Amino acid sequence: MKSKTHNRILRSVIVYALLFLLAFVMLIPFVWMISASLKLNKDIFMIPYEWITKDPRWANYVDIWTKIPLATYALNTAKLTLIVTVLQILTSSFAAYAFAKLHFRGRNLLFLAYISTIAVPWQVYMVPQFMFMRRLGLADTHLAIIILQAFSAFGVFLMRQFYEGIPDSLCEAARIDGMSEYGIYAKIMLPLSKPALSTLTIFTFVNTWNDFLGPLIYLTTDSKKTLQIGIRMFISQYSAEYGLIMAASVISLIPVLIVFMSLQKYFVAGITTGAVKG
Amino acid sequence: MNTPITRSARKRKMRQNLVAYSFIAPNFIGFAVFTLGPIILAFIMAFTEWDGNNPMKFVGVDNFTNLFTNDRFTSALKNTIVYSIFTVPLTLIMALGLAILLNQKIKARTFFRTVTFFPYVASLVAVAAVWNMLFSPSKGGLMNQLLMNVFHTDPLKWAASPKTVMLTIILFSIWKNMGYYMVIYLAGLQGISEDLYEAAALDGAGAFQKFRYVTLPQLKPTTFFVTIMLTISCFKIYDIVYMLAGGSNGVVNKNAIVLVYYVYEEAFRNWKLGSASAAALVLFVIVLIVTLIQFRGEKNYAND
Amino acid sequence: MKKRLISMLMGVTLVVTSLAGCGEGGAQTPAQPAQTETPAQTEAPAADTTADAPAADTTADAPAADTAAADEPVTIKWALWDKDSTVYYQPLIDGYTAAHPNVTIEMVDLGSTDYQTVLGTQLSGSDCDFDVVTIKDVPGLVTLANKGVLEPLDSLIAQDGIDLSVYSGITDQVKVSDVLYELPFRRDIWVLFYNKDVFDKAGVDYPTNDMTWEQYDELARKITDTTPGAEVYGAHYHTWRSTIQLMGILDGKHTIVDGTYDFTKPYYEMVLAQQKDGVCMDYATLKTQGLHYSAAFYQGNVGMLNMGSWFIPTLISKIKDGEGAAAANWGIVKYPHAQGVEPGSTLATVTALAIPTSAPNKDVAWDFVKFVSGAEGAEIMAGTGNTPAMSNEAINSKIAEMDGFPTDAASKEALTASHAYLEMPANEKSSEIETVLNEQHDNIMNEVSTVDEAIEEMNTGVQAILAQ
Incomplete structure (x- = not known):
């Protein structure tokens, strides 16, 4: 003992x-x-590094809002991130259900097409995609960013893998009870997949929030720009204001951390077991 | 031929297909129009010479033959493969280990989980700056101090030496990304029924046996996902290399160049979109082969 | 099946749209219904913009493009970077619109770091609505010119009788296959910044406007102090290849696109020896640490820094706000020179304006470009402490009179260059050559290769590119 x-x-x-x-x-x-x-730019890359500054420059946290319209950028980013995340969650979990639990012609081929496109670096199709979007009149619009981000193959893949782990017997039982596929998706699969939905929400949120190159290429009007573009504005041709960059980065991290902390509670062992037992 | 049974069977089959397509449609239409289309075009581009403006010129497989005689490309290919071979399994093991550790009932679990995810979300500039401080090529760097004083070996030049630059990049990316894959594993672990562990315990299984016979098999779909995503993201590594090994005017030299960096260089420095697409197509084919092998493995456990 | 069909269709549509968008032929494809934006697709073939009257260009719905008669409001879009931190954009715009109240100029900030990528993407196809684009460097110019998205300016220049000699030869160095696509408005030359305090402390005389490289090396070594914890660096070289490699082209006998680079050897050897002796900071450390040259200079322990004149306004403003206090007592002298070469030869970079072939308001755009690059623009540039492309005594005096500029005579004189060689002259293969040179610079400075090995690599690498 x-x-x-x-x-x-x-x-x-x-x-x-x-x-x-x-x-x-x-x-x-x-x-x-x-x-x-909290430092002056020139002190940041000095060695030995001073972890606690004797003379903290709180002014950096004020300057970031006045030197550039950071508040506007933050609002734009928040708007884009929310819309993209909601769309991504809905469309991905919906499509993933079919890939995991339904049998249809071309399932594997289609799924493979989804996954393999993740492997194509964006840099290589960015130019034709941009030209196409501009032809549709979507250049310099938030809609373009939403469209680019919301229908990713990643979400479908992630959700599909999670659904794979849920026994088919559950769906079969519901089908025998006369439930439609839409009903099974909404009433059985969704409630069971909270950990996966949380994961996808976190990842989509982080990716959209931190996305840089997409907004940079598409958004040219100042009032439409995003937080990450704003942060890069402190790096100019002849100087880089790392003090300000870090202050803005700390601010921009806060929402990400809040989202992570509030969603990670769904990663608690056992919340799904009762239902799965079925 | 058209007996009522087969007709109704066929009808049911069609209904099934339609229902399935209706599930896929909202995502697939957006995906096909805005992503798949441009990608297919990019693959056509691989057989052309195009600068983004002048008319495309078909050149057959010239882009590919040029690639394999270009030593920047062959170095990039080699470096990317070496990088992936080490990074994929190591990150996977670290992520799984962390997920199991942080899935236990421990105090301040939220804190520890968030902290682990942190390097993934923190600004790359900050993460790279810290890393470069620790792995500074000068004798004053923390790791070099450790090497000299504790292990009594010579200091290394880390990212500044062709011998250790890939090692530095590999270590860095494991550190930066393991928290991300840990999150996926954490979610996967929640799907494992407590009953299975209880049953295993009744059979007298110890901690290791539970892990071996319950956790691992149950995590197979997650591992499939993580392996593929990791492989893909390793093959697409780009900004880390640029941050850690960018030299004069940011140009990454042959010792550290990777495929997507090469693609970027061809596309946006030289505006040779055809050649960039050809390089991307090579990357695509490699990843596709790896994925197909994984896919074959996955079939074995599919629960039907 | 259906889905596959859709995606195939998509691909085809894309090919069609992008091909239709390709270059000048666009006007001949009326089948293209997607004319969503820009009412006036002034698709006049580039070559036709010659001397014929502006009226020929003016399609029905284009704003009366003839600048003389134009009173109708026109808005032109100007692509640039660092809108908020560059001091001269707004004064230039104000200066122009004061005389042309009907014109509104809208700045489009594409960011500094990825400017070339974004601009190149925006200018792909013919749908771009930028009227004036800023050209950051020569490789950027060459790629855009090769893409055929820039309007050739030669005929416009001839038509308006513009005297290119005021640009002291720059315009000849930026011609791409003998065609001029840009008009420079800003030219920075490289000078030697030094910290007077460092020299005073060491009891060494200040650098002069007439120094050979040997004298420079000697001076740097004299003021160096390698005491750990209290290091003083005689010289500082930023990680760019231009800081060392291009010392070699200043004798006027070689260019950086020649294909042979043996002339760089003495300079690499000089700096490598300095690096070994602690005269300058170690390249490998600088590279990984990401230390900006300005931050290094502000530390107050760097004696001499070779850098472009763009650093002058930044330095002045940073000294004012306190960050550069340790370097407040600074001066500049001309670049050192090789034995037997006239002093005052230096490197230059130019920033220029160009007009995209797709520009909706080409005539107003050209008028604006002429203004910015011309005498009035130069005056405004100098007033903000920046060096205009048009350089003369009066302009230099204006810069030297600026508050915060060193008061010694040598510093003012240093602003005059006898010969200015572009960091990278226009060449079809500029950007590819650049890659090879940067790569080998890195190898030399990291001491991965010997100077001879790296030069051999440069020679074979660049010759292979030139032979393509």
């Missing part, structure tokens, strides 16, 4: 030691960002 508790204590000591080491290694960049955001 005694050795068992001993073991348990030893085990948790190891676990926590590991965790703290991990936290340390992963947190250094965050600490660096904050400390750099």
